[in-house]
């Protein structure tokens with residue numbers, strides 16, 4: 001994973017790995033947003049150890065950030081180099097277009113696709129295919145404004161998802177009715193979110209040195 005560009009930290013990779021380790025043999029993981037395969041390779045190697053498989057969904061969106069068709073080539077080369085072609089199945093398309101027609105059940109959902117409120121909330125609806133107690137991992141939670149708004153709406157105020165924990169911006173939810181304590185634990189993440197928005201404003205204003213005073217180093221938004 002370390003050789004593949006992307007936004008997943010080592011601690012977050014560990015969290016993905018551990019989530020797959022809790023799955024039974026024959027299980028399926030669905031990943032929305034694979035990019036060059038940094039997270040897919042972690043999921044894929046973990047899946048192999050338990051006898052699971054990974055469905056990687058990506059539209060390979062054009063543009064400077066995600067790179068379009070050439071990113072697909074890199075993804076396929078990275079999966080092949082990792083020896084994971086028999087574990088990882090690539091499905092090319094927009095998650096929001098695929099979801100209404102999807103019928104295959106799966107046991108773990110990893111959401112790291114488009115980060116606006118509407119797409120993220122739609123991506124959460126893939127969890128209708130999860131069993132009760134199934135886990136959902138969400139990247140850029142409490143760092144992206146769209147993902148955080150969706151989390152406040154559907155997790156803090158909703159009745160279907162329970163917040164478990166997080167590694168920086170990688171949050172873990174389960175499909176279970178939340179109680180008041182679960183909701184309060186979501187609210188307790190908001191100061192961290194406010195700090196991240198503050199850092200993003202500094203980065204947009206090109207004040208990287210000032211962001212460094214607050215412990216944020218490098219050009220990327222906090223993740």
Ligand SMILES: C[S@@+](CC[C@H](N)C(=O)[O-])C[C@H]1O[C@@H](n2cnc3c(N)ncnc32)[C@H](O)[C@@H]1O
Pocket residue numbers: 005006007008032033034035036037038039040057058059060061066071093094095096112113114119
């Ligand atoms: C943040 S990157 C994923 C990073 C990846 N998980 C990793 O660890 O490197 C987001 C990816 O989602 C894809 N994407 C954006 N919107 C999408 C959508 N609606 N459906 C499917 N993929 C989408 C982009 O093409 C991009 O590759």
